[in-house]
Amino acid sequence: MKNMKTIKLLSSLVFxxxxxxxxxxxxxxxxFATPQxxxxxxxxxxxxxxxxxxxxxxxxxxxxLAQDMRLKVYKMLSExxxxxxxxxxxxxxxxxxxxxxxxxxxxxxxxxxxxxxFFVIAAIIVFSYMRRSQSTKENAIDTEQQKKAHSLLDDx
Amino acid sequence: MARxxxxxxxxxxxxxxxVVLDRMGKGEYNPRDIPTEFLGKPAPGINVPDxxxxxxxVKTQDMKGKTWLFNVWGTWCxxxxxxxxxxxxxxxxxxxxxxxxxxxxxxxxxxxxxxMGNPFVKIGFDPDSSxxxxxxxxxxxxxxxxDPQGMxxxxxxxxxxxxxxxxxxxxxFVN
Numbered sequence: 001m002k003n004m005k006t007i008k009l010l011s012s013l014v015f016x017x018x019x020x021x022x023x024x025x026x027x028x029x030x031x032f033a034t035p036q037x038x039x040x041x042x043x044x045x046x047x048x049x050x051x052x053x054x055x056x057x058x059x060x061x062x063x064x065l066a067q068d069m070r071l072k073v074y075k076m077l078s079e080x081x082x083x084x085x086x087x088x089x090x091x092x093x094x095x096x097x098x099x100x101x102x103x104x105x106x107x108x109x110x111x112x113x114x115x116x117x118f119f120v121i122a123a124i125i126v127f128s129y130m131r132r133s134q135s136t137k138e139n140a141i142d143t144e145q146q147k148k149a150h151s152l153l154d155d156x
Numbered sequence: 157m158a159r160x161x162x163x164x165x166x167x168x169x170x171x172x173x174x175v176v177l178d179r180m181g182k183g184e185y186n187p188r189d190i191p192t193e194f195l196g197k198p199a200p201g202i203n204v205p206d207x208x209x210x211x212x213x214v215k216t217q218d219m220k221g222k223t224w225l226f227n228v229w230g231t232w233c234x235x236x237x238x239x240x241x242x243x244x245x246x247x248x249x250x251x252x253x254x255x256x257x258x259x260x261x262x263x264x265x266x267x268x269x270x271x272m273g274n275p276f277v278k279i280g281f282d283p284d285s286s287x288x289x290x291x292x293x294x295x296x297x298x299x300x301x302x303d304p305q306g307m308x309x310x311x312x313x314x315x316x317x318x319x320x321x322x323x324x325x326x327x328x329f330v331n
Contacts, residue, residue: 052295
């Protein structure tokens with residue numbers, strides 16, 4: 001019985017591992033002249049958004065446009081363009097949306113600081129709510145005590 | 157008091173949600189739409205061989221002095237088939253349309269045009285997205301309007317319909 005359990009656990013672990021390695025598998029392989037170039041390539045395809053399936057980056061997407069964009073990144077790196085130049089090439093054509101981490105500017109302000117703003121608003125509401133309920137509680141105790149005091153006084 | 161603020165916030169969110177859904181339903185708002193970076197900027201080059209004559213290079217400069225449309229299409233794209241009849245109508249009305257056959261097979265593209273008619277004055281053949289990427293294209297069909305100075309003045313992602321034409325493109329062709 002216990003053996004069965006171990007086997008089940010092991011096989012599910014193996015299965016999970018297979019899925020993970022599958023997800024990490026490259027769609028196509030490139031030969032890179034230098035390790036630096038390979039690293040730049042990996043960073044770029046992770047940072048650039050696939051515009052067809054918009055919640056995936058280039059590295060994870062097998063959409064045809066994503067394949068072509070990966071190839072473009074590879075070609076530009078091979079031609080000696082820097083990471084920044086390639087990012088700029090994509091941004092001038094597809095806009096900041098193509099970058100998973102767009103630059104901070106007026107049009108992306110809400111994107112960057114929206115969560116913080118919402119957090120602060122929520123914190124203020126919760127804080128004021130808590131303080132109010134606490135102060136009404138204190139009042140309630142006060143009146144109760146007053147009543148008690150009154151009845152004590154009346155008894156005498 | 158705080159309770160009413162929370163309730164009010166909730167109703168505002170429901171309201172915004174309803175308005176966005178309604179506009180999406182009517183096709184007025186597409187959350188996946190990526191605004192083009194080229195409005196008011198010079199149109200990029202095309203510089204690929206023509207679908208019918210590989211010795212001819214299709215160029216943006218060829219259209220200088222004209223108001224023209226640049227239409228990205230492929231036989232694999234259902235919406236392109238749907239808009240085709242209307243492109244024919246525009247072309248017959250004298251609107252110059254340059255096509256970009258994107259990520260397609262030459263033979264299939266030609267047979268579609270034989271069957272459905274050819275609304276294009278020229279067609280760039282772009283099997284590896286090189287032109288599509290230069291124009292910031294992310295889907296098909298996409299249509300750009302270029303003025304006589306070679307500036308991109310309008311763009312539409314999705315099929316051209318009479319309503320889209322009326323709203324986005326017609327005013328540039330009045331004279």
